[in-house]
Amino acid sequence: MDALPMRMTAEQTMDLAPAFEPPSALWALLGAGGDALTPLGVDLQGQGPAAVIAGPPRSGRSSTLVTAARSLLGRGTPVLVVTPRRSPLRDLAGASGVLAVLDGNARSVTGGGADEFGGLPGALDPLALVAGHERYVVVVDDAELISPDSPLGLALDEILRTGRDGEHGLLVAGTTGDLATAYRGFAAEARKGRTGLLLNVQSPADGDLFTVRLPRGAVGGPPGRGLLVISGTATPIQCAVPQ
Ligand SMILES: Nc1ncnc2c1ncn2[C@@H]1O[C@H](COP(=O)(O)OP(=O)(O)OP(=O)(O)O)[C@@H](O)[C@H]1O
Ligand SMILES: [Mg+2]
Incomplete structure (x- = not known):
């Protein structure tokens, strides 16, 4: 662990291996590592459909999601963003390829949306937002703030379920303790793939x-x-x- 740099930008990371070819359109950059210090990420096509980014507060979860989302967007893969609370991911609103940035009630963080979803006025249906896209990734920050039984939680579960046979995936970030004790719903399902990140590990029990x-x-x-x-x-x- 000591051999790793303290801070790397996404650009510096990709420059480590100029000939690197992502294995699929659903590969997302996360950082650098390995014996030869190369770009590392998750392939939601080959290793998905979901990956989990877990860590304590201030461990870098949201920043890593932004890096992952930008790497997908940069290669033309559309992204739907879900942010139940303030997150640097919200700055992606309006960027090319971003289908929407939703809050924890499925309302667009930039306002608008005359629809109704799950009985919530102004809320947008995530399944409608991704409809017509053969390939996409849904990025969820602070997942423990979304009830698995809420309309949004159920929609994320559906997206994850259909991702097993489709070309889309789900990246779910949250607090290590909350994610570890999620026993049902989209976060629990995402965890079952045993793929993702443990940031700032607190104990071997993580x-x-x-x-x-x-x-x-x-x-x-x-x-x-x-x-x-x-x-x-x-x-x-x-x-x-x-x-
Ligand atoms: N990969 C990184 N390398 C260096 N610094 C980082 C990295 N990721 C995040 N940071 C810094 O750590 C702080 C927390 O980052 P971030 O908001 O991404 O974490 P978080 O786990 O989402 O935090 P929060 O609990 O506030 O949601 C920020 O100041 C950020 O600049
Ligand atoms: Mg955060």
Whole structure:
């Protein structure tokens, strides 16, 4: 873990391997790591349909989601953003390829929306927003603030379910403890893939989230430091800040 840089931008990270070809349109950059310090990410096509980004407050979860979303957008993959509370992801509103930025009640953070969804005036139906897109990723920050039984929670569950046979995926960020104790709904389903990030590991018990045994010395570190877990295998990573 000590060999990793303290801070890397997404651009610096991609410059580590100029010939790098993402394995699919649903591959999202997360950061840098590995023995040769190369770009690391998740392929929601091959390893998905979901990945979880877990960490304590201020561990770099939202910044990592922005990096991931921008890498998808930059390669032409549309993104639907869900932010139940303030998040740097909200700055993506209006960017090319961003289908919408919703709050925890499925209302657009930029206002507008005369529709009604799940009985909520002004709320937008996530399934309608992604309809007609063959390929897309839904990015959810602070997932523990979305009830699994709410209209939004149920829509995210549906998107995750259909992602198993489709070309779309879900990136879900939240607090390690809350995600580890989610036993039903979209967050619990997302966790079952055992793929994602553990940021600023607090104790070896954090591995329970993905039912993995963590390597020794994985605890702590600066913001953005953590373990990338792919199908249960953990690799130290320094996540990339958007810029
Ligand atoms: N990969 C990183 N490298 C260096 N600094 C980072 C990294 N990611 C985040 N930071 C810094 O850490 C702070 C928290 O980042 P961020 O908001 O992304 O974390 P968070 O876990 O979403 O926090 P919150 O609990 O407020 O939601 C910010 O000041 C940010 O600049
Ligand atoms: Mg955040």
